Amino acid sequence: METTRKKFNWRRFLIAALVLYIVLLIGPIVGLDIPVIYAAVKANPLQLVQFLIIGISNGAIIAIIALGYTMVYGIIELINFAHGDVYMIGVFTSLTVLSVTGTLESKDPVRIVFGLILALIVAVVFCAILNATIERLAYRRLRNAPRLAPLISAIGMSFIIENIGLMWAAQAWLVPSFGTTGGASQKVFPDMLGILFTSMGWNVNLLASSGIALRLTIKDVLVIVLAVILMTALYLFVQRTRLGKAMRATAQNRDAAKMLGIDIDWVITATFLIGGGLAGAAGLMAGLYNNTAWWFMGFRAGLQSFTAAVLGGIGNIAGGMLGGFLIGLLASFSDGYLNARWTNALVFATLVLILLFRPTGLLGEQTGQKA
Amino acid sequence: MNKRLFALLSVLVLASLMLAACGGGAAPAAATALKIVSSLPMTGSSLTQTQTIVNAMQLRLEQVKNSACGGKYVIEYEAWDDASAALGKWDPAVETENANKAAADKAIIAYLGTFNSGAAKLSIPILNASGPLTMISPANTNPGLTKADKDLPGVTDSYYPTKVRSYSRVVAADDIQGKVAANFVKSLGAKTVYILDDQELYGKGVADVFEATAKEIGMTVVGHEGIDPKAADYKALMTKISTSNGGKAPDAIYVGMVVDNNASQLLKDKVAIMGDNETVKYVGPDGIQTQAFIDGAGDVSAGVYASVAGVALDKLPPAGLQFVKDYEAKYGKLTEPYAVYGYETMNIALKAIEDVCAAGGNPTDRAAINSAVFAIKDFGGALGTWSFDANGDTTLTDMTFYQVKDGAYVPVGTFK
Numbered sequence: 001m002e003t004t005r006k007k008f009n010w011r012r013f014l015i016a017a018l019v020l021y022i023v024l025l026i027g028p029i030v031g032l033d034i035p036v037i038y039a040a041v042k043a044n045p046l047q048l049v050q051f052l053i054i055g056i057s058n059g060a061i062i063a064i065i066a067l068g069y070t071m072v073y074g075i076i077e078l079i080n081f082a083h084g085d086v087y088m089i090g091v092f093t094s095l096t097v098l099s100v101t102g103t104l105e106s107k108d109p110v111r112i113v114f115g116l117i118l119a120l121i122v123a124v125v126f127c128a129i130l131n132a133t134i135e136r137l138a139y140r141r142l143r144n145a146p147r148l149a150p151l152i153s154a155i156g157m158s159f160i161i162e163n164i165g166l167m168w169a170a171q172a173w174l175v176p177s178f179g180t181t182g183g184a185s186q187k188v189f190p191d192m193l194g195i196l197f198t199s200m201g202w203n204v205n206l207l208a209s210s211g212i213a214l215r216l217t218i219k220d221v222l223v224i225v226l227a228v229i230l231m232t233a234l235y236l237f238v239q240r241t242r243l244g245k246a247m248r249a250t251a252q253n254r255d256a257a258k259m260l261g262i263d264i265d266w267v268i269t270a271t272f273l274i275g276g277g278l279a280g281a282a283g284l285m286a287g288l289y290n291n292t293a294w295w296f297m298g299f300r301a302g303l304q305s306f307t308a309a310v311l312g313g314i315g316n317i318a319g320g321m322l323g324g325f326l327i328g329l330l331a332s333f334s335d336g337y338l339n340a341r342w343t344n345a346l347v348f349a350t351l352v353l354i355l356l357f358r359p360t361g362l363l364g365e366q367t368g369q370k371a
Numbered sequence: 372m373n374k375r376l377f378a379l380l381s382v383l384v385l386a387s388l389m390l391a392a393c394g395g396g397a398a399p400a401a402a403t404a405l406k407i408v409s410s411l412p413m414t415g416s417s418l419t420q421t422q423t424i425v426n427a428m429q430l431r432l433e434q435v436k437n438s439a440c441g442g443k444y445v446i447e448y449e450a451w452d453d454a455s456a457a458l459g460k461w462d463p464a465v466e467t468e469n470a471n472k473a474a475a476d477k478a479i480i481a482y483l484g485t486f487n488s489g490a491a492k493l494s495i496p497i498l499n500a501s502g503p504l505t506m507i508s509p510a511n512t513n514p515g516l517t518k519a520d521k522d523l524p525g526v527t528d529s530y531y532p533t534k535v536r537s538y539s540r541v542v543a544a545d546d547i548q549g550k551v552a553a554n555f556v557k558s559l560g561a562k563t564v565y566i567l568d569d570q571e572l573y574g575k576g577v578a579d580v581f582e583a584t585a586k587e588i589g590m591t592v593v594g595h596e597g598i599d600p601k602a603a604d605y606k607a608l609m610t611k612i613s614t615s616n617g618g619k620a621p622d623a624i625y626v627g628m629v630v631d632n633n634a635s636q637l638l639k640d641k642v643a644i645m646g647d648n649e650t651v652k653y654v655g656p657d658g659i660q661t662q663a664f665i666d667g668a669g670d671v672s673a674g675v676y677a678s679v680a681g682v683a684l685d686k687l688p689p690a691g692l693q694f695v696k697d698y699e700a701k702y703g704k705l706t707e708p709y710a711v712y713g714y715e716t717m718n719i720a721l722k723a724i725e726d727v728c729a730a731g732g733n734p735t736d737r738a739a740i741n742s743a744v745f746a747i748k749d750f751g752g753a754l755g756t757w758s759f760d761a762n763g764d765t766t767l768t769d770m771t772f773y774q775v776k777d778g779a780y781v782p783v784g785t786f787k
Contacts, residue, residue, distance in 0.1 A: 291639050
């Protein structure tokens, strides 16, 4: 017993030493120059906080999208590649609602707030229905097919939705600011929060009057607050409600859940509805935060959120949240203290490292006990 | 033989015989077809630019009624897309496939493209080894495609396995663009500059030339970084840049990139963190000189500068002005700068065909067409009177700067 444990540690130690060696070897190329970073932090410690704020805000959006991946994986063990694109549709839906209701041109605070709330509701409902429709059309028939079939089907759905976004972005009669340059280019998502705050006579930067050289904008606050509310609500829903319990049961063992009288189809549809709704909300948040609507934005967001879900332990809701925040922070600190060129490499290298030492992700997989 | 199969076969044979007969009757003159194809990214933000290039090429063909050498040849044109929806911009796999497809189709005698220098790097060797099939680009500006870089010996030569040059371009390269841009930024009063690029052959290439020149003429380069072209935002990066110049923001930011690589988002975050483009100047190359960039960035684009080779549309020579007039009559208002270059590439291809015919040669011979392209001297085209040098580069070196005013690029000056 004693020797086998020793052997195991020895192997792990070797891998760790190898990783450390590689990090030390290529670190300086990437910009991992500890004295330089230390000097940068020392010269401007407040900037560290600034990067923290940016990282958390970005991470919050990633985390919300990641929840959609992780919930679906938890329940039917499918990576829903179209999920990132549902989020993109969320951006366009909310932008269209804001445009059609005349909120974009308005300077009236009441109207803007009303328009934003309406946009949130419409985006959530629309994306929820869209996501559930995708499940009904493309995944349900393949539920008992080999795993690869629904995966390919998901990639196909992703392309279809991307192309819908491409067409949507060309409809200048819906949103005049789309212009005449076609659907392919990036579109402006007006800074409604900035307009709202300026119209109230407040500064967009909440710390402007405090004398602290930091930018904590209303955008950051809204994104973080909304994310925390949504995550708490989801957690409570899954843990405390009947449907949540049914979802957990289905995730654990679909056949046993069926025997207990749980309507599996409805539970899965509900999972897709909730995931899609979250993506819709994330769409509005990202639009307000980054001020861009782009048919292609779902792809990268999807990739990052999927990474976040795997990082935290796929199928694990708390893990998805943690993974999202971690990736946001990593990217922000890498942009800030290393070279932006390497940010992506760093994020995915971290994923590889974590999977190497903890194959089930940080908080462990939760896809039931059958696996 | 199975009865049904036999019946089916006989119907097919009869049908094909009839079709063949009809085909013969419809084209009594039997002009030989010469095929010209273009390979440009038509899925993604660059479409705004590439669509005008394709329109201009078609316009030129219509002007000669798709025929050459006094009606002996019919010219067919196909606009190929080298972008994919999966990438949202030019795709290496698609461009390679296009080049191979063109190489295999013997009717094709000219390959017009590409738009992105990185794409050209892939197709030049393929086309060079198949004829060579001449390739004329309306938009590639990376210097290394034609001119050997002393830091990278042998790279340019490696694009031409047959040792015969087969690639030319009607636009001035970035050794000129980057240099002029650095001088321009200095003339705006900037002493310090931060450089960003999209990590592509074109974007990094022009940014590197800019950096070298900026150092030469006494500007301080605070930093040079490559960005992730698909990131959701660049707020952290811009926060870092905002204090990179001894606690302050640099005087100017130069971005070497094309619009597909998230150019609008980068600008939005720059303005959000560092203020408008008067406070910290924002300058880029021709890759962001398109309405798509302004549409994507909105009001924050006011004051952005971008350079494009050549002169402003209203300063073109008479032939160029006539082109703009004809273009606008057919396709509506022209603001994109590359249409006239597209027109000129088609112009060159047609001129080469006519020259080969005039010399008694055979225009279906790819090598003959290629030599004719490189032989072009003092050509009076839409861009002015110009020649190709031995490398396939144009002798025109004008560079015009544009600034965004009221949601559109307006020319502010032309430099050499």
